[in-house]
Amino acid sequence: MRTYAVHASVVRNLRDARRGDYRMTDISTAAGNALRDAVCSICGRHGDDPAALLEILHELQDEWGCVEDDAVPMLADALNLSRAEVHGVVSFYHDFRTSPAGRVTVKMCRAEACQSMGALKLIEDICTRMGVPLGGNGDDARVTIEPVYCLGNCALAPAALIDGRPMGRADIDKLENAIAEAAA
Amino acid sequence: MSVTVYIPCDSAALSVGADTVADAIRHEARIRDIDVTIVRNGSRGLFWLEPLVEVEVDGNRTAYGPVTAADVPKLFDAAFHAGGSHPLALGPIEDHPFLKNQERLTFARVGIIDPLDMAAYQSHGGLTGLRRALGMTPEQIVQDVTDSGLRGRGGAGFPTGIKWKTVAETACETKYVCCNADEGDSGTFADRMIMEGDPFTLIEGMVIAGLAVGAGEGYVYIRSEYPHAIATMLAAIRIWEADGLLGDDVAGSGKPFRLHVRKGAGAYICGEESSMLESMEGKRGTVRAKPPIPAVAGLFGQPTVVNNVLSLATVPYIMKEGAEAYRDFGMGRSRGTQPFQLAGNIRQGGLVEKAFGVTIRELIEDFGGGTASGRPFRAAQLGGPLGAYVDDAMLDLAMDYEALAEAGAMLGHGGIVVFDDTVDMAEMARFAFEFCEIESCGKCTPCRIGAVRGRETVEKIIRGEDAARNVTLVEDLCDVMTDGSLCAMGGLTPMPVRSAIKLFPDDFDRPLRHAAE
Ligand SMILES: Cc1cc2nc3c(=O)[nH]c(=O)nc-3n(C[C@H](O)[C@H](O)[C@H](O)COP(=O)(O)O)c2cc1C
Ligand code: SF4
Ligand code: FES
Numbered sequence: 001m002r003t004y005a006v007h008a009s010v011v012r013n014l015r016d017a018r019r020g021d022y023r024m025t026d027i028s029t030a031a032g033n034a035l036r037d038a039v040c041s042i043c044g045r046h047g048d049d050p051a052a053l054l055e056i057l058h059e060l061q062d063e064w065g066c067v068e069d070d071a072v073p074m075l076a077d078a079l080n081l082s083r084a085e086v087h088g089v090v091s092f093y094h095d096f097r098t099s100p101a102g103r104v105t106v107k108m109c110r111a112e113a114c115q116s117m118g119a120l121k122l123i124e125d126i127c128t129r130m131g132v133p134l135g136g137n138g139d140d141a142r143v144t145i146e147p148v149y150c151l152g153n154c155a156l157a158p159a160a161l162i163d164g165r166p167m168g169r170a171d172i173d174k175l176e177n178a179i180a181e182a183a184a
Numbered sequence: 185m186s187v188t189v190y191i192p193c194d195s196a197a198l199s200v201g202a203d204t205v206a207d208a209i210r211h212e213a214r215i216r217d218i219d220v221t222i223v224r225n226g227s228r229g230l231f232w233l234e235p236l237v238e239v240e241v242d243g244n245r246t247a248y249g250p251v252t253a254a255d256v257p258k259l260f261d262a263a264f265h266a267g268g269s270h271p272l273a274l275g276p277i278e279d280h281p282f283l284k285n286q287e288r289l290t291f292a293r294v295g296i297i298d299p300l301d302m303a304a305y306q307s308h309g310g311l312t313g314l315r316r317a318l319g320m321t322p323e324q325i326v327q328d329v330t331d332s333g334l335r336g337r338g339g340a341g342f343p344t345g346i347k348w349k350t351v352a353e354t355a356c357e358t359k360y361v362c363c364n365a366d367e368g369d370s371g372t373f374a375d376r377m378i379m380e381g382d383p384f385t386l387i388e389g390m391v392i393a394g395l396a397v398g399a400g401e402g403y404v405y406i407r408s409e410y411p412h413a414i415a416t417m418l419a420a421i422r423i424w425e426a427d428g429l430l431g432d433d434v435a436g437s438g439k440p441f442r443l444h445v446r447k448g449a450g451a452y453i454c455g456e457e458s459s460m461l462e463s464m465e466g467k468r469g470t471v472r473a474k475p476p477i478p479a480v481a482g483l484f485g486q487p488t489v490v491n492n493v494l495s496l497a498t499v500p501y502i503m504k505e506g507a508e509a510y511r512d513f514g515m516g517r518s519r520g521t522q523p524f525q526l527a528g529n530i531r532q533g534g535l536v537e538k539a540f541g542v543t544i545r546e547l548i549e550d551f552g553g554g555t556a557s558g559r560p561f562r563a564a565q566l567g568g569p570l571g572a573y574v575d576d577a578m579l580d581l582a583m584d585y586e587a588l589a590e591a592g593a594m595l596g597h598g599g600i601v602v603f604d605d606t607v608d609m610a611e612m613a614r615f616a617f618e619f620c621e622i623e624s625c626g627k628c629t630p631c632r633i634g635a636v637r638g639r640e641t642v643e644k645i646i647r648g649e650d651a652a653r654n655v656t657l658v659e660d661l662c663d664v665m666t667d668g669s670l671c672a673m674g675g676l677t678p679m680p681v682r683s684a685i686k687l688f689p690d691d692f693d694r695p696l697r698h699a700a701e
Binding site: 049050051052053054055057058085088089092093094095096107111112113114115116117148149150151152153154155156157159161164165166167168169 | 408449463466484565569599
């Protein structure tokens with residue numbers, strides 16, 4: 001009986017410790033609950049397999065716009081990983097962001113082949129015209145312009161990807177039109 | 185009678201409006217009551233002519249390009265659907281010098297067929313290699329690949345047959361075949377063109393690799409920057425599964441081969457094979473120390489074949505035509521063909537598959553037609569961001585692993601990025617360090633810290649602060665990075681830097697720029 005009692009208390013302590021985690025992430029709010037539901041269902045779709053963490057993060061970001069800090073302990077819990085491990089992965093990869101992007105996401109290539117066709121100047125120009133810093137959001141969060149290193153369209157440089165749609169031989173007017181179109 | 189019109193679905197063609205052109209042709213055909221069947225093929229790789237539309241009349245294809253949606257009504261007026269003449273007409277595209285002078289083995293079908301049409305795949309020679317492999321022992325397959333002389337196209341040039349032999353001889357119940365489709369090098373797009381233009385050939389190569397080494401499961405790790413390649417690969421896998429060519433019983437052989445796609449998340453270092461394996465396990469993409477090599481302990485610690493897309497996609501040709509047919513191409517120890525990629529400031533950019541031995545000058549001048557800007561050529565970077573720059577005097581070098589290595593350059597994944605005379609080579613050296621700083625996995629100090637110090641020091645040179653002394657400092661730092669880095673990221677970043685300093689010393693000899701200026 002005694003072994004059972006010890007065991008039960010250990011289990012209770014563990015559970016309390018976990019609750020502590022959740023309290024930190026404020027699961028009492030509706031948003032917190034919704035986020036947890038999303039995390040659980042995405043992880044479930046991948047059999048709660050930690051090897052699928054990148055896929056899971058991609059899907060979470062597609063659904064929620066970002067991988068917010070609150071999702072980290074929830075992911076850790078669902079996949080039986082430590083929070084440090086999940087945070088380590090989220091922060092390692094350039095694709096994952098912890099706050100939402102603007103309505104339109106433009107990936108601008110700044111690798112060598114695109115540089116040879118004036119990409120750096122073009123990137124500067126489009127950021128100025130849109131009023132956003134490279135890699136960040138403007139006040140109205142209309143557009144986010146992100147640097148990328150090669151889009152595999154190096155023979156038609158400068159290259160861009162606007163909400164997943166490729167643009168070759170990009171120039172400032174083509175970009176501006178495409179952004180306006182994507183935002184519409 | 186219906187006319188077949190080919191409009192590429194390759195993302196480079198899409199990037200210059202191929203979808204809009206397809207819509208316009210469909211629309212125009214409808215209002216003119218002309219029966220048109222549109223086939224979305226891969227790209228022929230003449231990117232400056234995209235969107236390149238081909239019309240098939242009596243089995244002969246006539247090309248038009250570059251076509252815009254606005255050209256479409258005029259094309260119909262000129263009866264292009266019957267092969268009529270028009271200023272954009274190019275004739276049969278196979279006769280174009282850019283294509284005619286190539287040796288397309290790996291790319292034999294790319295741009296010709298609908299990438300997801302199994303019947304077309306087979307009528308163009310697909311599956312013949314797999315069928316032959318199914319009748320061979322694993323040892324025979326490995327021997328054929330070894331005899332073909334095929335070397336890894338991902339950059340390191342390691343003999344593919346020898347790698348397979350190691351995996352085949354490592355006794356283990358679970359083994360994997362992993363395809364490296366991270367293609368992060370600037371100036372390269374051949375992997376993408378295969379995945380979008382002939383994904384079946386990659387799958388066929390992976391299944392053959394599985395048979396050869398005794399692996400029943402495979403993964404393709406594709407970078408997230410390639411959404412179209414990912415979609416096409418997924419669709420292709422579903423077709424193979426439905427046809428019983430993938431799954432628990434490959435083509436009735438009783439052997440399993442299941443194939444999955446894993447998507448990267450924007451990290452150049454995940455192209456390094458051990459980092460890729462970490463990433464595929466859901467972890468940070470940090471490089472693993474070797475040994476053990478992946479062939480012994482790879483994905484989830486199991487023996488794993490890691491090969492580049494092009495290496496695997498070439499295997500069906502070798503199985504079909506025989507090792508000798510492939511080995512007959514090439515020079516020295518570089519056998520077969522290499523898909524070269526002409527990129528950057530080049531008039532005729534695109535894909536040139538050619539036997540090893542072709543010179544850089546032939547590629548840039550004869551195929552590429554010189555710079556896009558029309559200004560004089562100044563430099564080209566070979567083999568991606570970790571590859572050396574070459575100047576005009578080096579252009580007569582033959583494209584061959586050993587010849588390039590001797591000249592202090594490398595072939596890498598076969599990319600050639602051209603720059604005209606406006607390029608500032610000190611800026612390019614600065615960028616090489618900056619790129620390493622952004623993409624370093626952080627595991628070892630020479631790379632993680634060296635890249636930052638290198639960038640800062642080149643910035644001083646650019647500002648003209650003690651330029652000569654700082655160039656010496658950069659050269660010292662390059663020695664440390666070359667000797668002390670765990671992988672080629674830190675180990676080869678000095679390559680573009682050193683070559684820029686050596687070939688273009690004037691760009692580093694700068695007067696002090698005053699803040700007031
Ligand atoms: C920093 C770095 C990046 C690399 N990127 C790629 C890549 O994008 N694709 C690739 O196939 N190989 C890449 N490689 C080479 C791989 O480590 C490995 O050699 C290759 O995938 C093996 O396949 P292969 O023998 O068929 O070439 C990279 C290596 C390094 C050091
Ligand atoms: S050289 Fe750079 S990328 Fe390679 S292991 Fe070291 S830190 Fe990582
Ligand atoms: S370098 Fe810009 S697309 Fe490849």
